[in-house]
Amino acid sequence: MKINSIMFVCTGNTCRSPMAEQIFVDILNSNGEQGVKVASSGLSCINGMDMTEEAKQALVNMGLKPYPHYSTRFDMRMLAEYDLIVTMTTTHKFMIGILDKVFSMQDIVGYDISDPYGGTQEDYDDCAYSIKKGLLVLFDEYKKQSSN
Numbered sequence: 001m002k003i004n005s006i007m008f009v010c011t012g013n014t015c016r017s018p019m020a021e022q023i024f025v026d027i028l029n030s031n032g033e034q035g036v037k038v039a040s041s042g043l044s045c046i047n048g049m050d051m052t053e054e055a056k057q058a059l060v061n062m063g064l065k066p067y068p069h070y071s072t073r074f075d076m077r078m079l080a081e082y083d084l085i086v087t088m089t090t091t092h093k094f095m096i097g098i099l100d101k102v103f104s105m106q107d108i109v110g111y112d113i114s115d116p117y118g119g120t121q122e123d124y125d126d127c128a129y130s131i132k133k134g135l136l137v138l139f140d141e142y143k144k145q146s147s148n
Contacts, residue, residue: 003142005037007082009092013042013071015055015124016088016113020131026064027132027139039082041074043095054121058128086138088113088131108141109134 006024010017017040025038049071056066074096079085085102087093089112093104105113113130116123 002146003036003083005082006084006086007078008040008086008088009043009074009096010040010088010113011042011044011092011115012049012117013040013045013073014049014052015117016115016127016131017042018051018069019055019059019128020086020088020135022059022064022066022069023062023128023132024135024138027135031139037082039072041072041078043074043092045071045073047071047073052117054116054124057121058124061125062128062132105134109137
């Protein structure tokens with residue numbers, strides 16, 4: 001199955017999932033991949049919140065230029081809109097439901113992505129690099145699926 005759309009999900013949609021969204025967009029762009037819809041949302045968030053300054057700085061520290069982001073609450077209708085849903089933790093996956101298109105980072109790379117919220121800049125930087133490491137594995141799988 002070709003993946004044309006992917007949604008990253010965390011709790012508040014102000015740290016992990018928006019970093020994952022922007023990192024994955026960068027990975028796609030860096031590899032000349034176009035036409036993939038990439039978004040993020042949170043299971044327990046208020047719509048319209050900005051990404052935390054620490055998350056933005058973590059992206060800058062990776063060499064990325066953060067683009068504007070406003071939190072969006074996950075809605076079960078999104079399951080129909082996206083080919084793949086990637087949650088930051090196994091708990092998030094269970095909250096959405098065990099479905100063929102829902103995978104946790106644990107499923108992909110063997111570890112959950114810890115929430116850096118309220119932590120130091122180093123915590124956010126470590127989180128961003130853990131996300132990128134997992135998303136590089138996800139991209140490899142995406143490429144395999146796309147070539148079939």
